[in-house]
Amino acid sequence: MESSRLSSLGRDTRATRLIFALLALGFAALLMAAGSAFYIQRQNGIDAQRVVHTLAVEASLGAYASAMERMETARRGLIMTQNPRFATIMADAEAQSYDRLKNLVRLVADNPVQQARAARLRAHLKIYADHYRKTLGLRGDDRAALLAGFAADRGVLEVRASRAVVEEMTNAELALLRDREQRQQRTQGQFNILLSLTALLIMGVAIATLLLVRRNLVELRTSRIELRRLNDGLEDVVEARTGELKRANAEIQRFAYIVSHDLRSPLVNVMGFTAELETARKAIAAYLEKGAADGWSEPDAATRLAVEEDLPESIGFIRTSTQKMDRLINAILNLSRQGRRTLAPERLDLAAVLEAIVGSLQHRIDESGTDVSVGKLPVVVNDRVAVEQILSNLVENALKYLQPGRPGRPGVIRVTGGADFGRAWVDVIDNGRGIATRDHERVFDLFRRSGVQDQPGEGIGLAHARALAYRLGGTIEVQSELGEGSTFRLILPIEWQSGEEDV
Amino acid sequence: MSDQKPVNIVMIEDDEGHARLIEKNIRRAGISNAIHHFLDGTSALEFLYDAAEGPVRNGPALVLLDLNLPDMSGTDILAKLKADGSPLRRTPVVVLTTTDDKIEIQRCYDLGCNVYITKPVNYENFADAIRQLGLFLSVIQVPDPDPA
Numbered sequence: 001m002e003s004s005r006l007s008s009l010g011r012d013t014r015a016t017r018l019i020f021a022l023l024a025l026g027f028a029a030l031l032m033a034a035g036s037a038f039y040i041q042r043q044n045g046i047d048a049q050r051v052v053h054t055l056a057v058e059a060s061l062g063a064y065a066s067a068m069e070r071m072e073t074a075r076r077g078l079i080m081t082q083n084p085r086f087a088t089i090m091a092d093a094e095a096q097s098y099d100r101l102k103n104l105v106r107l108v109a110d111n112p113v114q115q116a117r118a119a120r121l122r123a124h125l126k127i128y129a130d131h132y133r134k135t136l137g138l139r140g141d142d143r144a145a146l147l148a149g150f151a152a153d154r155g156v157l158e159v160r161a162s163r164a165v166v167e168e169m170t171n172a173e174l175a176l177l178r179d180r181e182q183r184q185q186r187t188q189g190q191f192n193i194l195l196s197l198t199a200l201l202i203m204g205v206a207i208a209t210l211l212l213v214r215r216n217l218v219e220l221r222t223s224r225i226e227l228r229r230l231n232d233g234l235e236d237v238v239e240a241r242t243g244e245l246k247r248a249n250a251e252i253q254r255f256a257y258i259v260s261h262d263l264r265s266p267l268v269n270v271m272g273f274t275a276e277l278e279t280a281r282k283a284i285a286a287y288l289e290k291g292a293a294d295g296w297s298e299p300d301a302a303t304r305l306a307v308e309e310d311l312p313e314s315i316g317f318i319r320t321s322t323q324k325m326d327r328l329i330n331a332i333l334n335l336s337r338q339g340r341r342t343l344a345p346e347r348l349d350l351a352a353v354l355e356a357i358v359g360s361l362q363h364r365i366d367e368s369g370t371d372v373s374v375g376k377l378p379v380v381v382n383d384r385v386a387v388e389q390i391l392s393n394l395v396e397n398a399l400k401y402l403q404p405g406r407p408g409r410p411g412v413i414r415v416t417g418g419a420d421f422g423r424a425w426v427d428v429i430d431n432g433r434g435i436a437t438r439d440h441e442r443v444f445d446l447f448r449r450s451g452v453q454d455q456p457g458e459g460i461g462l463a464h465a466r467a468l469a470y471r472l473g474g475t476i477e478v479q480s481e482l483g484e485g486s487t488f489r490l491i492l493p494i495e496w497q498s499g500e501e502d503v
Numbered sequence: 504m505s506d507q508k509p510v511n512i513v514m515i516e517d518d519e520g521h522a523r524l525i526e527k528n529i530r531r532a533g534i535s536n537a538i539h540h541f542l543d544g545t546s547a548l549e550f551l552y553d554a555a556e557g558p559v560r561n562g563p564a565l566v567l568l569d570l571n572l573p574d575m576s577g578t579d580i581l582a583k584l585k586a587d588g589s590p591l592r593r594t595p596v597v598v599l600t601t602t603d604d605k606i607e608i609q610r611c612y613d614l615g616c617n618v619y620i621t622k623p624v625n626y627e628n629f630a631d632a633i634r635q636l637g638l639f640l641s642v643i644q645v646p647d648p649d650p651a
Contacts, residue, residue, distance in 0.1 A: 257604070264601045265571070268622050268629065269520035275626040276527070326625070337604075 019212045026205035033198040040191040047184040053107070054177045057114070058170060060104040065166045067097040068125070072159045075132055079146065087136070094129055101125060108169075117169050121162055128158035249339070256336035260329045267329070270322045274315055281311045328447065331460040335446070338468060343383040345496035350377035350387070350426055354415055357392045364399055370411035377417040378424040381496040382472055390465045390476070391426065394488045397462070398430035400455050401486075423474075424494050431485035440478050451482075473497035510645045511558060512538045514567040515547040515580065516599075521622065525567065525599070528630045532637025544575040548583065551591060559590050563645040568616075570600040570607070578607075578614060585615030593646045597636065 071093040078086035101122055108114035131154040138146055150156065285307050291297070354374045358365070365372050372395075380387075395413065402411035409431065417426040435443060439450035446463040466476045473493045480486035512529070516522040522540050529538070541547035550557045551564070558564030566584065570577030577600065584591045595617045602608075603621040611619050620636065623629045 261571070261601055265518055265521070268601065268626075269518065269524070271626040272524040272629060273520065275630070276524075323625075 015212055015216050019209055019216075022205045022209045022212070026202050026209070029198045029201045029205070033195060036191060036194050040187055043187050044184065047180055047187075050180050051177060054173050054180070057104070057107045057173050060100065060107050061166050061170050061173070064097065064100040064104055064121070065163065067093055067100050068159065068162055068166075071097055071128075071132075072155065075155060079135070079143070090132070094132075097125060114169055114172060117165050117172075121165050121169075124158045124162045124165065128155050128162070131155045131158065253336050253339045256332050256339075260333040260336065263329050264326070267322055267326055270318065271326075274318050274322065277311070278315050281307060281315070327458055331446075331458055331464075335460075335464055335467060338386075338389075338464065339471065341385075343386065343472070345381050346384055347379065347381055348384055348387055349379050350391075350417060350424070353384075353388055354391060354395070354426075357388065357395050360392070361395065361399060368399065368402060368411055370399060370402060370413060372413045373415070375414065375416040377415070377426060378419040378494065380424045380492050380494050382492055386468045386472055387492070390468050390472075390490055391428075393461045393465045394428040394476075394490065397488070398428050398432060398486070400457075401451075402430060402432040419494055422494050423491055425489050425491045427487055427489050429485065429487045434482045434484050434486050435478065435480040436482045437480075440480065443478065444476070509562070510536050510640075511556075511562065511564045512536050512567060512640070513547065513551060513558065513564050514538055514540045515544065515572065515577070516540065516567070516569045517542050517572050518569070521569070524629065525633055528633035529637045529640075531630075532634040532641075534637045534640055536640070542573075544572045544577070544580050548580065551584070558594060564591075564594055565640060565643070565645055566594060566596045568596055568598050568600075570598060570602055570611075578610060581611060581614045581616055595643065595645060599636075 071090060074086045074090040074093050077083065078090060101118065104121070105115065105118045108118055135146055135155070146153065288304065288307060351374060354377060358372055358374060395415070398413045399411075402413075403409065412431050414429045415426065416429070417424065419425070433451060435450050442448050443450050444462050444466045445459075447459040448463075449457065449459040462476070469476045469490060469492070473496075474491045477489045477491070478486060479489070512534075514522060514525065516525065519542070522542075526538055526540070539550060541550060551566075552559050555561065568577050568580060572580075577598065581596060581598065583589065584594060584596055586592065592615070596615070597618045597620060598611050598616045599620045599622060601622050608619050618636075618639075620632055623632060
């Protein structure tokens, strides 16, 4: 379950990345389309300008041609009629021709080929004009000769050559125009193709993005539903588990209770009849004493031994063992009873709790010359009696297992604490005899103790303390080195864990 | 006269050893009343209600009751004795048992038990408790049972 949810998370990330990539691609395509549109637009503008230019050249060519034709017409009129009015028109048309040729030259300044042609036009015009001026004053025979060979006249030839050049130039300009139109069309076509491709790409990106987003949304919804279902299920599961635990706990409590009680019953007899035996033995012993004093027959040594040594020894062992058994049973009973006590959470200043504990142990502390210091401690919400029991057990242990005989090392017990992430802890640190590593867990077991058995006790305190700590939603840990001292850490929730109910 | 009738002690105790120790110590306290001992609840109830020399037919009684019995719970017997309309509801009942659970003790008193004594495992204390009970029995006034 966990891993599939994690991988779906990974898929989400991948899908998101893909969506971003696609969106970026779409925007890039848009930018490209806009850029090429701008380029095409500019190209179109340039082309249009060129077309206008070509048209202007053509118009200029036409204008020049018409001015030249007008010159020729005027010359012919003049030759034929000798009317001086034609000379005026001729001069006017010549000026016009030069003027228009200058204009043409300016227009074709960008085209060397056309410029060369324009230069040729100028040359033709110059020869023509010179010829005209030479033939202007011809009279009589000369004129007749001119008229007779007019077809081969220099001026006519020049006009023809000029016409040819004008046509050449017009054709060149037309070819240019066609070229430019073609190029414009090609560019337009390319632009159209590019635009269509971009449109297709954007469409593709949009569809892919939409599909991805839709899939993501569907997955999101599915996982949300799943999450809600799991969450609901989790509560049920937790409730069921808690119920089971409570039942199990109750059963254990009940078991311990019944066992300890039923164990007790035979003990009453063992103790009782041991006492009766003792009483009987005393009676026999007294009788034997009395018999010896009265001079009756002395009982044999074996009888005397049995009555005076064997019987009291056996009875003594039975009694000590029974007493020990009684203490153990009582310990189990106490544990079981502690487990059943109703817990009453309240606000506890652990520093105050520890001051009280240290106060109650003051006599022993003074007697052993121990230095006990309580540092800054957190405030928790918990059951006062239970917390007091745990802490006082830890402090008592620290005090109990100091090494009073060890020279140059006075007993030091320090209590410090802290809190974070909802947990509070109290460390009880001593420099006592310490606990071997292999016994670190064992000291928390019921009836188990560690090290030299030179102190009274049944091995109940820490087992009890840890059981209590568990019940309060906390725990107890130990860090210790043999001969160096021990640190017992009680960890408790800062706030009361309301899940605890008494069974 | 009913005043002169001796008080019968009815002891309901499944552990013979306990019964013997209790009897011994009661005797040591100087109580010589008859002690009727029963090992289970059924025969005890039969004696209490039906026997010719039982308390209903024949004079006052005092019941020593253990709570852990093989056939029924001592509290059931207690409830029956102290029930409304029972001829023995004024008969003193001393619960003498190993159970020292607070809830159990409260329940016994709620049901009408007159004295609750926990059997101490320590024999000196045990003997002491029984002897004191004996002294208590020597001064106690026990009513006749109500006519059935």
